[in-house]
Amino acid sequence: MIRPAVHAAMGRIQTGAPQSEDLGLLLCLVDPDEVALLHATACLVRTAYCQGRIALRALVEISSVCRNSCLYCGLNRYNRHASRYMMDEDEILHCVGEAVGQGYRTVVLQSGEDGRSAESIAHMIAQIKRKYPIAITLSLGERSYEDYQLWKRAGADRYLLRVESTDAELYRTLHTDRTLSSRLECLGNLRTLGYQVGSGIMVGVPGQTVSTIAGDIQFFCSNQFDMIGIGPFIPHAETPLAGSPRGDVLLTLNTIAVIRIATKYPWMPATTALGSLNRDYRLDGLLAGANVIMPNFTPSAYKSQYAIYPNKQSETDSAESLEYLARSVGLTIDYGRCDSLLV
């Protein structure tokens, strides 16, 4: 039995300017029929605005060195037990070549804020672009406008930078020496420079409430991101948040569904974090409206060292397993660039 208030809230959040009361009601759904309706509606919206396909992005984690200190992350600079590596340009080009050889047309180069020179990154981007006809997504954290500009001119297409929280006080409690305003400035700079921009949050970080998640969703609606990544918070033993409970899976899935219905167009990954729990919930993420999978092409010698949270799923999904995953949710795999769908 679906409550009329649920039907009404789902209708209203499609207007593009959702109210926090409606968002809160839908995020907290637990009744199986109401949850099923929410997720099915998200899939209908995905089909209508993004077509019935899953975009593949090849993920290469190029460095586990980080100068930042996000309290939730196992790579924060205070974790003296973290293993650190920094791949050189040849290693990165080799990984990219492997992905291209398997048909991928997008790579995501991700790292901690490792202090690598902007010029060396620009050189690497140019080398990749010279060799391969692919889209390059960077996920290298906060840098200056000039660095972002240099990389854009070298050929970078997209940039992922999660806002983590739009609540300034919550943001402050999760980061020792960073502010929400600098994160927002970086996101604005990326947009100004013409990147396709991705953002996102973790669900379940200590101090977060349904109300703050609703605020984050309103931010996503008013800023029209090309990509939005949502994953559950998973505590890491070597961080100050070690004893905190894991983010709730259903709340994470409801958040994906609500964002899909409210924002319609973004590419949304069924995140690695969803695949790193007691079972692989990426299927559930796709059934809640996600439409991206990011198979991991980091060399196996490094994969376990990129431990932003424990037991991170790092298998490189085979083409067969991806096809099976897509078929089981009624979608097809798109190996193309899958650029922004925003109009």
Ligand code: SF4
């Ligand atoms: S989340 Fe990113 S920037 Fe923050 S500590 Fe981890 S690797 Fe560094």
